[in-house]
Amino acid sequence: MKIQLKPQDYAVNRPPIWCPGCGDYGILEALRRALAELSVPNHEVVVVSGIGCSSQLPHFMKTYGIHGIHGRAVAIATGVKLANPRLKVVVVGGDGDGYGIGLNHMIHAARRNVGLTYIVSNNQVYGLTTGQMSPTTLRGVKTKTTPFGAIDEPVNPLALALAAGATFVARGFSGDIAHLTTVIKKALTHRGFALVDVLSPCVTFNRINTYDWFRARVYKLEEAGHDPSNYYEAYKRALEWPTLDPYGKIPIGIFYATEDKPTYEEEWVKLLGGAPIDQKLQPNPAEVL
Ligand code: SF4
Numbered sequence: 001m002k003i004q005l006k007p008q009d010y011a012v013n014r015p016p017i018w019c020p021g022c023g024d025y026g027i028l029e030a031l032r033r034a035l036a037e038l039s040v041p042n043h044e045v046v047v048v049s050g051i052g053c054s055s056q057l058p059h060f061m062k063t064y065g066i067h068g069i070h071g072r073a074v075a076i077a078t079g080v081k082l083a084n085p086r087l088k089v090v091v092v093g094g095d096g097d098g099y100g101i102g103l104n105h106m107i108h109a110a111r112r113n114v115g116l117t118y119i120v121s122n123n124q125v126y127g128l129t130t131g132q133m134s135p136t137t138l139r140g141v142k143t144k145t146t147p148f149g150a151i152d153e154p155v156n157p158l159a160l161a162l163a164a165g166a167t168f169v170a171r172g173f174s175g176d177i178a179h180l181t182t183v184i185k186k187a188l189t190h191r192g193f194a195l196v197d198v199l200s201p202c203v204t205f206n207r208i209n210t211y212d213w214f215r216a217r218v219y220k221l222e223e224a225g226h227d228p229s230n231y232y233e234a235y236k237r238a239l240e241w242p243t244l245d246p247y248g249k250i251p252i253g254i255f256y257a258t259e260d261k262p263t264y265e266e267e268w269v270k271l272l273g274g275a276p277i278d279q280k281l282q283p284n285p286a287e288v289l
Pocket of ligand 1: 017018019021022023024053054123127128201202203204205
């Protein structure tokens with residue numbers, strides 16, 4: 001019998017230690033709501049992170065979790081998924097962790113189509129180390145390490161993921177938890193690698209890309225008639241921000257989704273001569289005992 005779960009069923013007894021108003025609260029709430037709406041039992045979820053403010057998230061989830069090392073969360077999560085393909089493996093981290101030191105792992109997980117849900121808290125700054133330029137800092141923005149304004153072209157994670165062959169590419173906004181919950185739910189039920197980039201303000205060290213800054217710019221792809229099965233349209237939408245106009249409108253929602261490709265774990269099990277992966281998850285060890 002399927003048990004109906006509530007978001008608080010995924011909460012632990014201690015509150016997060018993020019700054020009041022940090023976008024990571026919105027991501028945590030949306031993830032809990034999405035899991036509850038899908039009624040995923042706690043013991044069937046593993047949340048893996050790297051290093052950074054948002055990477056503390058596994059500590060605030062009543063699920064299995066690994067607080068890993070800087071930039072290597074996707075590699076660790078790939079191992080978890082291959083060891084037990086039935087688990088829901090969620091990777092969480094920031095733009096510094098995931099699009100800087102860890103970017104290579106994201107590209108390879110995307111091309112392999114590993115069945116991970118990768119949620120990136122993109123606040124366009126290194127928050128934990130108190131405000132240095134990150135890979136997604138926009139040109140001209142002043143930070144501790146760019147006192148005269150950043151001169152680097154920012155990374156476009158959605159375009160990169162699409163080019164690498166990701167089968168699910170989306171963007172959410174932590175200031176719109178209801179919408180973000182819907183996006184994460186779709187990512188969690190996707191068969192294959194799912195990237196959810198989340199615009200997530202760092203209220204302490206990024207005074208440019210604030211909630212109001214994003215509210216004035218975001219628009220929803222589903223309301224703009226976007227067809228997420230069209231790869232080339234998805235790529236065009238992905239270029240809208242920050243590549244074509246870093247200060248223009250920002251699409252959020254599902255850019256691209258396809259389940260046409262086999263997943264890495266399916267291929268892996270086949271290679272080992274195992275039976276096809278049963279979507280039914282393992283019983284709760286507590287229930288077995
Ligand atoms: Fe959030 Fe920024 Fe505070 Fe880190 S420093 S907890 S990213 S607001």
